[in-house]
Amino acid sequence: MDFNQPADQNLFDRATVVGKPHARIDGLLKVTGTAPYAYERHDVVAGQLYGYPVGSAIAKGRIVAIDADAARSAPGVRGVVTTLDIEPLGIWNYNVARLFGGDVVEHYQQAIAVVVAETFEQARAAAALIETTYERDAIDVDLEAGWQRMQGTGEPSTQVGDVDAAFDSAAVTLDQMYHTPSQTHAMMEPHASIVDWSDGGQMTVWTSSQMIEWNRQALATTFGIEPDRIRVESPYIGGGFGGKLWLRADAVLAAIGSRALGAPVRLALPRPFMINNTTHRSATIQRIRLAAGADGKLTAIDHEAASHTLPGGRGENATAQTPYFYAAPNRRVIHHLVEMHLPEASDMRAPGEASGLMALEIAMDEMAEKLEMDPVEFRILNDTQVNPSDPSIPFSERHFVECLREGADRFGWADRNTTPGGRREGMWWIGHGMAGAYRGHLNLKSGARATLSNGRVIIETDMTDIGTGSYTILAQTAAETMGLPMGRVEVRLGNSAWPVSSGSGGQFGAASSTAGVYAACVALREQIAERLGVSDPEFSDGNVVAGDNVTPLSAITEELSAEDSINFGGFQTEDYLMATFGAHFVEVAVHVATGETRVRRMLAVCDSGRILNPITARSQVIGGMVMGTGGALSEELAVDLEHGFFANHDLAGYEVAVHADIPHQEVVFLDTVDGVATPLKAKGVGELGVCGVAAAIANAAYNATGVRVRDYPVTLDRMIDQLPAV
Amino acid sequence: MSPPIRFEMRRRTFLVGTASAVVAANIPWRANAQPTSLAGPERSTFTLVVNGEPRELAVDNRTTLLDALREHLQLTGTKKGCDHGQCGACTVNVNGERINSCLSLAVMHQGDEVTTIEGLGTPQQLDPMQQAFFDHDGFQCGYCTPGQICSAKAVLEEIRDNVPSHVTQDLTARIEATDEEIRERMSGNICRCGAYANILEAIHQAAGEPT
Ligand code: FES
Ligand code: FES
Numbered sequence: 001m002d003f004n005q006p007a008d009q010n011l012f013d014r015a016t017v018v019g020k021p022h023a024r025i026d027g028l029l030k031v032t033g034t035a036p037y038a039y040e041r042h043d044v045v046a047g048q049l050y051g052y053p054v055g056s057a058i059a060k061g062r063i064v065a066i067d068a069d070a071a072r073s074a075p076g077v078r079g080v081v082t083t084l085d086i087e088p089l090g091i092w093n094y095n096v097a098r099l100f101g102g103d104v105v106e107h108y109q110q111a112i113a114v115v116v117a118e119t120f121e122q123a124r125a126a127a128a129l130i131e132t133t134y135e136r137d138a139i140d141v142d143l144e145a146g147w148q149r150m151q152g153t154g155e156p157s158t159q160v161g162d163v164d165a166a167f168d169s170a171a172v173t174l175d176q177m178y179h180t181p182s183q184t185h186a187m188m189e190p191h192a193s194i195v196d197w198s199d200g201g202q203m204t205v206w207t208s209s210q211m212i213e214w215n216r217q218a219l220a221t222t223f224g225i226e227p228d229r230i231r232v233e234s235p236y237i238g239g240g241f242g243g244k245l246w247l248r249a250d251a252v253l254a255a256i257g258s259r260a261l262g263a264p265v266r267l268a269l270p271r272p273f274m275i276n277n278t279t280h281r282s283a284t285i286q287r288i289r290l291a292a293g294a295d296g297k298l299t300a301i302d303h304e305a306a307s308h309t310l311p312g313g314r315g316e317n318a319t320a321q322t323p324y325f326y327a328a329p330n331r332r333v334i335h336h337l338v339e340m341h342l343p344e345a346s347d348m349r350a351p352g353e354a355s356g357l358m359a360l361e362i363a364m365d366e367m368a369e370k371l372e373m374d375p376v377e378f379r380i381l382n383d384t385q386v387n388p389s390d391p392s393i394p395f396s397e398r399h400f401v402e403c404l405r406e407g408a409d410r411f412g413w414a415d416r417n418t419t420p421g422g423r424r425e426g427m428w429w430i431g432h433g434m435a436g437a438y439r440g441h442l443n444l445k446s447g448a449r450a451t452l453s454n455g456r457v458i459i460e461t462d463m464t465d466i467g468t469g470s471y472t473i474l475a476q477t478a479a480e481t482m483g484l485p486m487g488r489v490e491v492r493l494g495n496s497a498w499p500v501s502s503g504s505g506g507q508f509g510a511a512s513s514t515a516g517v518y519a520a521c522v523a524l525r526e527q528i529a530e531r532l533g534v535s536d537p538e539f540s541d542g543n544v545v546a547g548d549n550v551t552p553l554s555a556i557t558e559e560l561s562a563e564d565s566i567n568f569g570g571f572q573t574e575d576y577l578m579a580t581f582g583a584h585f586v587e588v589a590v591h592v593a594t595g596e597t598r599v600r601r602m603l604a605v606c607d608s609g610r611i612l613n614p615i616t617a618r619s620q621v622i623g624g625m626v627m628g629t630g631g632a633l634s635e636e637l638a639v640d641l642e643h644g645f646f647a648n649h650d651l652a653g654y655e656v657a658v659h660a661d662i663p664h665q666e667v668v669f670l671d672t673v674d675g676v677a678t679p680l681k682a683k684g685v686g687e688l689g690v691c692g693v694a695a696a697i698a699n700a701a702y703n704a705t706g707v708r709v710r711d712y713p714v715t716l717d718r719m720i721d722q723l724p725a726v
Numbered sequence: 727m728s729p730p731i732r733f734e735m736r737r738r739t740f741l742v743g744t745a746s747a748v749v750a751a752n753i754p755w756r757a758n759a760q761p762t763s764l765a766g767p768e769r770s771t772f773t774l775v776v777n778g779e780p781r782e783l784a785v786d787n788r789t790t791l792l793d794a795l796r797e798h799l800q801l802t803g804t805k806k807g808c809d810h811g812q813c814g815a816c817t818v819n820v821n822g823e824r825i826n827s828c829l830s831l832a833v834m835h836q837g838d839e840v841t842t843i844e845g846l847g848t849p850q851q852l853d854p855m856q857q858a859f860f861d862h863d864g865f866q867c868g869y870c871t872p873g874q875i876c877s878a879k880a881v882l883e884e885i886r887d888n889v890p891s892h893v894t895q896d897l898t899a900r901i902e903a904t905d906e907e908i909r910e911r912m913s914g915n916i917c918r919c920g921a922y923a924n925i926l927e928a929i930h931q932a933a934g935e936p937t
Contacts, residue, residue, distance in 0.1 A: 023860060030868030031856040033803020033843035037869065040802035075768075120797060121788040188807045188815055188869040188918050238805070238869025239918050271808040467867030467919045615863050619921060623866060626920025651812035651916060659912040662922040 001519035004569035006396075007675040012610065017480045018473075018514075018680065021615045025491065026236075026471045035236045038208040039192035039268045044233075045204070048194060049078055049116050051257045051267030052123035053249060054130050055109030055277055059644030060341045061137040063103045063112060070129040071115055076122030079261045080130070082113040086256070092218035092247060096313040097344045099222060099252045105134070106310060107343040108645035109276035114253035116261050124270075139341040139644040146338030147285040147306045154334055158323040158389050161330030166300035170291035174367045178288065178359035179711040180318070181636035182308075182646065183281040184274075185348050186656050189238020191278060192268035195254035199262070205232045207251050209494075210240040211503035212462035216496050218247035223255065234494040240466040241627075242347040245505050248278050275649035279346035280637060282307040282316035284355045288363040291330075296371045298382045300330035303360065308340040315345050320352025321438040322360060324577060327384035341644050347505070349627060350687035353439050358631065358712055361435035361695030366708070375699070376408045376583075379436050387577045396576040396676035399607040400436065403583040406668060407434070407605040411585035420706035421724045428589035428598075429724070431704025437582030437604075437692035441683040442508045443572065446516030447499035447565035450478065450524040455542070455554025457482050459520070460492045463501035463513040467623075468686055469616025470504065470513060476613060477514040477680065481521035483539030484553065499563055507580070507684025510612060515566040515678040523562035528553075531560060566678070576676050580608035580688045584625070584696040590704045592726045595719030597701050599629055602693075603666045609674035609683035617685050621667045624689020630657040632694035633713050772836040776801065777845030787833050791825075792816045794832035795842060803843035803872045807916070814915030817873040817880075818842050824880035826914075843872035846879070855879050858928035866919035874915045878929045881911040903933045 012018055029035035042048070056063070066082040088102030097106040105112070113130055117123035140146075167173055193207040203225070209215040212232050220227040237244060250269050257265035269277060289302035303322040307315035317335045348354070368378035383401050387393040408414065416432040417423040423430045448461035459478050465471045475489045482489070492498065499520075502512035529537050534546035544551045572578060587601040602625055611617045634655040637646040648654045673681035694712060702708045707722040771784040776799060783798055792809070795801045795818070804827060807815030811829040818827045819841040847853035852860065855875050865871040884891075885903050893910040894901055901907060908929050909922075917925065 024863065026868070027860045027863075027865075028849035028852070030865055030871050031852065031859045031875065032847060032849050033805075033872040034849060035868055036802065037805075039806075040796070042800045042802070119786055119789075120793060121786045125788070186918050188813060188867065188916065189805070190807070237867060239867040241918070268806070271810060271812070467865075469866075616866075619863050619866050619919075619924065622923050623920030626922060627918075650810060651808050652810070656916060656918060657920070657922075658914075658916055659909040659922050659925070662909070662920070665923045 001522060001564055002567050002569060003515065003679060005571060007679045007681055010679060011480065012680045015480050017476045017486065018612055019610060022472055022476060022486060022613055024469060024472045024616065025475050025486070026465065037189055037236050037238050038194065038206050038234065039266060041194055041206045044194065044206055045196045045264045048264045048266050049118060049257070049261060050120045050123045051254050051265045052115045052127040053111050053253050053267065053269065053273060054113035054115065054127050055273055056105045056112050057132065058105055058134045058136045059108045059139045061105050062135040063105060064133040064135055066113060067131040068113060071126040074122065074126035074129055076118040077115060077126045078118065079116045079257070080113060081256050081260050083111070089252065090221040090224055092221040095218065095246055096310045099247065099249050100256065107276070107341065108643065109273055109343065111249040111253055111277065114257050114267070116257040116265055141340050141342050141639055141641055141644045143283055143285060143306065143308050143338055143340065146308065146340065150306060150336040150338065151304065154336060156332045156334040158331055158333040160389050163300045163302050163330045163332045166330040167289065167291045170299055171294040172292045172370050174290040174363060174370060176288055176363060176366065176710060178286040178362065180284045180355045180358050181712060182283040183348060183631060183635050184637055184654055185241040185243030186651065186654060187239030187241055187243055190269050190271055190274055191244065191248050191250040193251035193254045194264060194266040195251060195258045196264035197255050197258040198264060200259060201229065203230045203255060205230065205251055207232060207234050208237050208244055209234045210237065210244045210464050210466050210505050212464060212494060212496050213500045214245065214503065215247050219251065222247065222252060232496040234464055237464055237466045240504065241349045242351065242505060243278055245347060246279065272650045275637065275654065276343045276645050279344045281348035281351065281355065282309060282345035284316055284318040286318050286359040288359055290363055290367045292367065292371060296373050296378055296381050298326055298328035301326065301328045302332045304334050306336040306338050307345065308338045308342055309345045311339045313345055316355050317352040318356035318359065320440070321356050323389040324387055324579065325436065325438045326382045327388050331389060342639065343646070350439050350690050353691045357435065357437065357692045358694045361692050362698055362710060364436070365433070365699040375434055376404050376413060380404055393575070393577050396578045397609065397672055397674040398579065398581060399670050399672050400581040402670055403581055403605040403607050406670065407583040407585050407603055410668065411603045413585060420703055424592065427592050429592055429704040431588050431590065431700040431702065432586070433696045433698070433700030433703055434583060434585045435692035435696035435699060437584060437688055439507060439580050439688045439691050441578040441580055441677060442506055443512045443568040443678065444502035444508050445565055445567055446502040446512040447563065448501065448517045448520040449499050449561060449563040450520040451559060451561040452524060452528065452553060452556060453559045455552065456488045456490060457484060458490045458492065459517055460498040461501045461513065461516065462494065462496055462498050463509070464494045464504045466504045468504060468509060468620060469613055470509065472616055473510055473514055473612040474517045477517045478521050481518055484542055499565065507687040511678045511682045511684055512566065514612060514680050514682060518679050519564040519566045520562055523564040524560060527560050527562050528556065531556065572676060578677055578683065580606070580683050580685065582606045582688050582692065584692045586696040586700045588697060588700040588704055590701055590719065592723065595716035595723055597633055597714055599661065599697060600663050602663060604689065605668040605670065606685060606688055607670045607672050608685040608688055609672060609677050610681045611669045612680065612682055614669065617669065618667045620686040621689035622665045624686065625665055625693050626657050626662055628690045628693025629661060629697065631712065632697035633715070636713050770833045772833060774835055775837065775839045777841055783832060785832055787831065789832045790828050791830045791832045791835055792827040795827065801842050801844050805869055805872060807870065814877060815870050815873040817876045817915065819876055819880060824877055843876060846875065855932045858931040859925070861931065862924045862928040864925040864928040865921050870915060870917045874917065874925055877912060877915045878932065881908060881929065882933050884911065
């Protein structure tokens with residue numbers, strides 16, 4: 001199905017299933033512990049051995065020798081393969097560092113060996129016996145120094161008008177520096193795979209991946225084999241947040257172990273190994289300059305940022321939103337990639353905007369204060385309905401102003417204390433803050449197969465459900481399109497044997513894959529109509545209705561199957577700018593003596609097209625708000641500057657938000673639809689929830705205390721020496 | 727024992743098989759002369775009572791209770807999130823108390839009563855706490871969920887038994903299942919998907935208190 005123009009009125013505008021709250025159809029399995037995750041597939045193949053990885057103890061250099069003799073002769077060990085034993089393996093498009101093979105070390109904890117044994121305990125013990133000799137190269141892991149080198153150089157990615165002139169003539173200006181630290185996905189299920197490549201022919205991979213087809217292609221490139229010899233399964237995924245977009249060492253080492261030993265091998269990355277072995281969100285350094293007239297209208301925005309990456313990587317482009325979010329006739333945007341020898345920086349939930357808005361939305365708060373304006377009104381005044389960097393391109397839909405107004409209303413924003421440090425309750429300073437949220441929307445081609453069998457419809461696609469609710473919203477889409485109740489739809493996901501979908505990432509999954517399932521169901525409807533010899537029938541209440549001719553779907557005894565994809569036309573990006581918007585409002589309490597910040601109340605208002613299922617969409621947004629709270633107050637990968645690795649590489653040292661950190665959360669979805677986006681008029685929402693949250697908290701902490709923290713996380717040591725006298 | 731596939735010892739050329747024929751890859755193979763089974767004291771035989779059923783185990787002494795459940799009894803409902811007592815995904819109930827099963831060796835539990843998520847309910851017959859999690863969408867990816875549910879049940883018991891927590895203000899009064907008490911007691915169970923607000927509602931439902 002080609003989607004070449006905006007959707008008109010269609011069946012989803014009269015929907016009875018799509019857009020309605022429906023409990024997760026995979027929920028019963030998840031609450032009973034019966035949903036099988038990657039490392040739990042004891043049943044899929046007999047004789048599984050245990051693999052255990054070994055990582056490099058240096059950040060950069062060469063491996064001179066690996067002595068694995070002791071490991072090889074340790075009890076239960078069936079084999080050891082070291083990186084010196086094989087040619088450097090291939091590197092797929094979006095991977096940066098090599099996953100295995102050869103003597104070059106590109107980052108700390110890069111995999112250098114795999115031990116395969118009969119039990120987990122044996123493999124782990126033997127792995128500790130491996131001795132490696134390195135030739136260590138000098139490293140550079142100093143982002144601040146990189147920023148100093150690159151600041152003011154390079155070609156801007158966006159340059160509109162005359163920024164310097166606008167600053168010279170502005171009534172009010174702001175020029176500030178902001179820092180965000182590196183962050184890690186810390187999904188609860190570690191990367192894990194079982195691989196059977198015993199005979200060197202077919203490779204079967206049971207893994208935990210957001211993107212089945214990318215995983216398969218990456219395996220093919222890595223091992224130099226044809227993709228059609230590889231089958232990848234990932235029906236349940238214990239979280240990803242971008243960390244499982246890519247093929248990682250778990251599958252590669254398990255495949256090598258399986259090939260070497262002629263038996264299936266299971267391997268999970270140990271938690272303390274994960275943070276340095278896999279990818280993370282890069283730290284950023286950002287300089288933001290804003291210029292405005294006395295009326296509060298922005299006249300110029302200048303955003304320069306830097307992030308780190310291994311050579312050839314993408315870093316974290318904190319300027320992602322700046323070309324589009326606010327109006328201003330003059331604008332300059334530039335992002336510097338600083339090549340550093342830390343582990344691979346890559347995508348994490350809302351890559352770019354998450355870090356960018358942490359800074360930009362503090363800057364907007366500061367600017368509103370300078371202008372003596374309410375921060376909500378300041379943002380409303382600087383709204384734009386067109387791409388401000390190219391005003392001939394309108395936003396497909398943009399209801400940011402409604403988000404701000406609705407949020408302010410519901411939160412009781414007007415009643416807040418506006419003098420920083422002006423409200424105290426017992427031992428706590430109380431403050432309120434807000435921030436805008438912006439996240440671009442993107443679609444990817446997505447396919448599915450729909451099969452009618454005994455009056456039921458089965459959907460098969462390689463789409464994944466990483467906790468986002470894919471199973472449920474795809475069932476809702478099929479139920480709506482086929483006129484069936486939810487109980488008569490079965491959804492099968494995460495298998496490369498089935499049509500290629502968008503996969504889950506970049507908040508494109510829900511919108512793209514539901515459109516793909518719609519396309520497959522429309523193709524199935526056409527087959528059914530043809531089979532029944534009717535034209536243009538209605539599908540409702542389990543029946544095919546063509547005039548007086550009513551046939552129950554269950555009366556069709558023959559199994560019918562149709563496959564199709566949704567192909568998104570160029571008009572979406574040529575004629576429109578698609579994005580999602582939100583506004584966050586937060587109340588915090590900051591301890592008068594320690595400076596500890598506690599979040600007391602959170603509200604998000606979202607404009608992200610049709611909400612396909614308000615239950616799962618709300619969960620996505622509150623989950624984003626939780627991650628944003630961690631980002632605001634505690635999450636920080638600490639860099640060991642001497643050795644070039646993240647020192648707090650486990651869940652004790654890297655502090656994510658826990659139950660006690662999270663207050664009541666309210667989420668409001670504006671009733672907006674976006675016909676430019678998909679036939680279901682839906683856009684993503686999973687990443688929007690994390691965008692802007694941290695800045696709202698930082699702004700609230702400022703309102704509480706008068707201490708402006710521009711470096712995340714907003715920990716007590718950054719507040720304590722400036723707190724108001726008590 | 728001879729390996730199922732022999733590899734050519736040619737270093738640094740990793741040949742892979744074709745669909746039709748197996749080609750030797752050069753991953754070096756060293757035949758292992760060591761006995762593959764462990765002897766005496768490194769291994770123990772003992773019985774756990776898991777979900778009411780006695781289960782005999784013969785495992786390496788280093789095996790954690792978590793791995794005994796997941797790998798040996800193949801009760802994979804209990805999850806491994808960190809293996810270091812940092813996440814709570816492995817929470818199970820042993821002799822009436824919740825513990826992190828990754829921090830405990832299986833061999834220490836001879837005769838102990840272990841209740842896992844599988845012992846609470848099934849998709850056809852949910853425990854009230856499982857039902858409450860389902861009703862309130864108290865999860866997303868579902869990986870932390872069995873641990874959250876096992877912890878939540880124990881939290882309500884601990885409150886009923888008047889066991890104080892870090893946030894208990896008055897040690898002489900009856901402890902109530904307040905938001906603050908529940909959040910504090912659940913804080914050893916990380917949910918990176920961030921379902922905390924929904925989990926709280928679920929626990930209130932299961933506690934039979936107004937939400
Ligand atoms: S697996 Fe036991 S606490 Fe994380
Ligand atoms: S549901 Fe994913 S970690 Fe809790």
